[in-house]
Amino acid sequence: MKRILVIEDEQHLCKQIATILQAEGFDVIRTTSAAEGIDFARQQSPDLIVCDILMPDLSGYDVLNALQADINTAMIPFVFLSAKANHSDIREGMNLGADDYLTKPFSAQELLEAIAARLKKQEKLVNRVQVLCQQLKNLESLIEAKENLLENLTQELRRPLSNVNMAIMMLEANSPQERRQYYLQILKDEFEREITILNQATELRRLLSPENIKLLHQFNLLNKQW
Structure with missing residues (x-):
């Protein structure tokens, strides 16, 4: 079972995302705190992280930078969530190493398709590394x-x-x-x-x-x- 960490400061949306993922058979860890999300990532080793960008304690960019600086979490696929939809914001996230970017509001299908694509890409990468x-x-x-x-x-x-x-x-x-x-x-x-x-x-x-x-x-x- 794939484990997904959801970091989203809007409690209702965080719970909603977790419900969607759990219905698809994922093991979900969720938190509304960016700092706690960093700790969870280091402790739980999720297969993928879904993270909001604008949060009160730390930004999603800060979370991504912190995890990429740690060899144990640097390769975890990362999907950003944000209400900011302009090209520069998307490009900034991608330049930092994010794997995908979903603009709020998004559908359950868009979320699941983005996660499936990232997990498939990660599986190919892992197989290549093993070879x-x-x-x-x-x-x-x-x-x-x-x-x-x-x-x-x-x-x-x-x-x-x-x-x-x-x-x-x-x-x-x-x-x-x-x-x-x-x-x-x-x-x-x-x-x-x-x-x-x-x-x-x-x-x-x-x-x-x-x-x-x-x-x-x-x-x-x-x-x-x-």
Whole structure:
């Protein structure tokens, strides 16, 4: 059930709006105080706010500014109500970040259509944010996997170096011919091993797509040594 906060200083109109919304299945919080409305928004996390502009304690613009300054309420859709119908007033509300503007008097249908349109737009926005968050997680996993691959590759490439270094030193020491062949064979074997590792790294890099990262994580393969 969607929760809607109504902030309207005219008590009769505030109650009337709440009755219309409740009849449509909305959970409604209502108040005639702008300051109280700000507190309700922060405490109750409504899905949408319907707010009058001209109120005795604070204006609707003040309410909108206060809520947009709070990260927890900044994204709540906001519909202004006002008897002021000139273009500059509407533009001011929109420039501040309001999602819609209803001029008094308005019909129940106009109110419901405005709310339905804002909630639908908000739902699309939330879905888009969720998709972007998942894409970000996939990217982070891909970066982590490539870093693990690079670390493992570095370790594997270091291991043959001690054998290569030892073989070179023994060859430089004028070892007997039979031993020279032995050390040459070591160099050849380690060379082939290095080539194999590099080929494996190239293939793994090609396979490290975002789609494969989830599978690799499931089987805990990313941190395993080759």
